[in-house]
Amino acid sequence: MKFSDNKYNMIQDILEKTEAEIEKMNPVNILIAGKTGVGKSTLINNVFRENLADTGIGKPVTKHLRRISKEGIPIVLYDTRGLELNPKVQKDVKNEIFDLVKQNKQTRDAVHAVYYCIQANSSRIEETEIDLIREISSVLPVILVLTQSIGKPAEEFNTYLENLNLPVAAVQNIMAEPYEITEDYVIPAFGLKELIDKTLQLIPKEAHDAFMNAQHADIERKAKAARRWASRYVATTFGVGFAPIPFSDASVLIPMQVTLLAHITAIFGISMDKSTIVSLIAAVGGTGSATMIGKTFVANAFKFIPGAGTLIGGLISGTTASIVTSALGLSYIEVLSIIAVKEREGESIDLGLIERLMRSQFKKNIKLNRKELKTKDLEFEGDEALNDAYASYQEMEEDTQSASRAQKTSRALSKFVSRHNPFNKKK
Structure with missing residues (x-):
């Protein structure tokens, strides 16, 4: 054409x-926290477009924080690396987060919200994590994201966390992508739309367009x-x-x-x-x-x-x-x-x-x-x-x-007839 x-x-x-419309958008900035192996990359790739955790450019900001971004997508994610239960590491991470918040306050890079990820099937949260969540919540709105939420134990863990009365904005169970139990039974993904809704309630209105552009859940x-x-x-x-x-x-x-x-x-x-x-x-x-x-x-x-x-x-x-x-x-x-x-x-x-x-x-x-x-x-x-x-x-x-299958069948039949047609054989 x-x-x-x-x-x-x-x-x-x-x-x-x-492109000009996207450039005018105020970028949305979200911190993704949680221990190694809780499914942060899986969450990022299923909430945000273009497999951002895999294809985005990850630049170290501090020893424990990595900045993930990609040209053309108006969002910046800050990922906590190596967040374990070691008290010293947690103290360092907390200080780095507080410094990041303070440095970027009232700028386009201001952090708007935190996804604190906990694996739901662990059904437990350490006291040191509770302390860290409380401290982060004092400077940023936090959503506790319960990853791999399978069955009744995940629901009970949600109730347990709700009863702790932590100063968080919300607790959300999710299954970021379908989970195969057997060949005949697969738990479909769920909870991502609710996470989108709760995030939009937390971030500033001027960042809504950017978040809408970036999310594909x-x-x-x-x-x-x-x-x-x-x-x-x-x-x-x-x-x-x-x-x-x-x-x-x-x-x-x-x-x-x-x-x-x-x-x-x-x-x-x-x-x-x-x-x-x-x-x-x-x-x-x-x-x-x-x-x-x-x-x-x-x-x-x-x-x-x-x-x-x-x-x-x-x-x-x-x-x-x-x-x-x-x-x-x-x-x-x-x-x-x-x-x-x-x-x-x-x-x-x-x-x-x-x-x-x-x-x-x-x-x-x-x-x-x-x-x-x-x-x-x-x-x-x-x-x-x-x-x-x-x-x-x-x-x-x-x-x-x-139509494609019919064409292939027709071509195959024509070849078969041509090969087996006695009039096509040499005398």
Whole structure:
């Protein structure tokens, strides 16, 4: 698929604006504490995107603290290394944490919260750890994260810790990734969404966007945040002072749509490259140049709006423009949700299927009226829109796999027939 330079520049503009949005975010800074072997790396990799514990750059800050970060992800994690029950080590770690908090206070590097990890199946906590938790809690909000929480003992350990009345913000049982008991029985991952929720209640509001971008444990929450923002953006842009424009000037919608898509991409924080953006834009805007895509996009949208054909060649009202742009934003969010899920699960994305899915979701959303679109914005619980998009993608995957198997079978049969055809044999 080839595009003119103008069209390509539009794609580049989306990527550059996305990068600018991320750079504007106030980074979130979290301390991860706990003894060696309690599952801190597993927790980090399952809460935050791009396997941050494995792929992030870990720089020693002090003897016992390591700073983990990665370009393009607005989060910094401070990991305590070698935190054992040795009183001297614990004293050193405590002093290093206090120094870190003091040095970075009221700066962009200020630590916002602590995940103190304890392995739940140990069902015990030493007095020295309790003392350390109390001292850390005096300067930072702490969530006790009970890792590998299997069965009733983990629940009882949670109750025991709650009854200690430690000055912590919360106690959360988690299973960071599925745990296989037998070949036939696997305990699914749980507790990460609750951990996300409790973290958002602790960190400053100005760090919420950064945390949302960095986390990938709760894709539905990303979609909700994106829809809330998109709904406000469309209402403000097209509801206040958007004068009707001639259809011939429909390309004026481009900057508004670029801003919309860039901000949504920044909220999701997924690895979007040019080819992916091209596929999504091509699905609804055609393959014209940037100066034509606005008109092409609106013309394509009108095909799905009952009675809108009479507007071609006439004026595009603010209401019509908002419906078209809302449908674009909602469809983009639904497709990015699928991409985020696949990325989290380490699965590859078929760009052909993603393009088809974008076109399919856009056709569904553009047929909704303004009231229905607004209602869809508020569908936060039991997200039917995301379930529908995911089901559509899975159906497309299955169709593609079936077609591929049929082609392989056909080729194999043709080869068999060719080899065994007596007329092909030399006389």
